Amino acid sequence: MKHLLVVLIFSCFVIPLSSVKASNESNQSGELYVHFINVGQADCILIQTPQHKNILIDSGSAKTQKRALAYFHALNIESFDAVIATHPHHDHIGAMAAIMGNFYVKAFYMPDVYHYTRAFKALYDSAKRRGVMVFKAKAGSKIDVEPDVKMAIIAPLQEHHAHLNDDSFVLRLLHNKNSFLFMSDAGKQSEAELLENKSDVKADVIKIGHHGGASSTTLPFLKKVNPEAAVITSGHRSIVGYPSQSVIKRLRYLRVPIYRTDVHGTIVADSDGSRITFSFGGLKARKRMPIKNPKKGLMKKFERVTL
Numbered sequence: 614m615k616h617l618l619v620v621l622i623f624s625c626f627v628i629p630l631s632s633v634k635a636s637n638e639s640n641q642s643g644e645l646y647v648h649f650i651n652v653g654q655a656d657c658i659l660i661q662t663p664q665h666k667n668i669l670i671d672s673g674s675a676k677t678q679k680r681a682l683a684y685f686h687a688l689n690i691e692s693f694d695a696v697i698a699t700h701p702h703h704d705h706i707g708a709m710a711a712i713m714g715n716f717y718v719k720a721f722y723m724p725d726v727y728h729y730t731r732a733f734k735a736l737y738d739s740a741k742r743r744g745v746m747v748f749k750a751k752a753g754s755k756i757d758v759e760p761d762v763k764m765a766i767i768a769p770l771q772e773h774h775a776h777l778n779d780d781s782f783v784l785r786l787l788h789n790k791n792s793f794l795f796m797s798d799a800g801k802q803s804e805a806e807l808l809e810n811k812s813d814v815k816a817d818v819i820k821i822g823h824h825g826g827a828s829s830t831t832l833p834f835l836k837k838v839n840p841e842a843a844v845i846t847s848g849h850r851s852i853v854g855y856p857s858q859s860v861i862k863r864l865r866y867l868r869v870p871i872y873r874t875d876v877h878g879t880i881v882a883d884s885d886g887s888r889i890t891f892s893f894g895g896l897k898a899r900k901r902m903p904i905k906n907p908k909k910g911l912m913k914k915f916e917r918v919t920l
């Protein structure tokens with residue numbers, strides 16, 4: 614495994630992505646889609662850019678890989694310009710080997726941490742077999758997606774935390790005036806480091822850390838993010854009780870609308886660069902999203918429509 618790391622892993626700070634489709638044309642609307650795919654209590658987030666790039670943040674677990682693959686096939690995806698593994702827990706990398714086996718993965722990004730599990734070994738074996746370039750990225754690395762779309766890894770700010778969850782990548786995505794923050798499973802320690810570092814964490818949409826677990830999403834951090842909406846990737850009848858009521862309370866206290874994969878299924882945020890529209894209910898039958906406690910001013914920014 615050490616040898617493989619030497620061969621395949623590159624340190625990276627700014628990585629330009631060139632479109633696999635070799636096309637500079639924008640999609641008709643110039644929109645960016647963020648799909649929070651319903652894979653239970655796990656993360657599998659697909660970003661589709663105006664210039665037809667596909668970026669995947671985590672794969673979900675092996676248990677739901679069929680569902681994730683079917684979703685990608687339904688969107689006629691053949692390749693990923695970038696696949697990012699935020700940290701090596703099975704609910705984030707469990708389907709990575711299958712993804713590499715079924716799609717052309719142009720570049721693969723992961724933190725410099727090791728985890729000797731079957732899923733982790735399968736991921737490495739698959740990357741080696743397919744000749745996938747693996748980039749060892751860290752906070753400060755930027756993925757230069759296209760002129761209107763920028764992505765930055767802003768955490769972990771320290772190495773080897775007591776909890777592997779705090780070693781998770783935290784990613785910030787900008788699409789013109791819109792911003793998204795993907796917390797992966799980062800917990801209060803990583804949040805405290807981001808606050809202490811005075812990192813720019815402001816985001817219109819936050820993917821809540823660790824599936825809504827109580828050890829993430831502290832109130833000071835949430836206030837700094839100041840989101841217009843929150844997405845929680847939680848499983849139906851979660852045995853560990855995620856999302857935690859304390860996290861829901863913190864979000865409600867700040868009047869942030871909550872979208873949950875266990876309640877709404879796959880959730881799609883559609884950004885036109887200045888407004889974000891949420892839809893859910895699958896590819897064919899998306900439904901209107903009723904928002905409780907709409908934050909003041911939300912209606913200006915978020916338009917809820919049936920796609």
Ligand SMILES: [Zn+2]
Nearest residue numbers: 655704798823
């Ligand atoms: Zn997780």
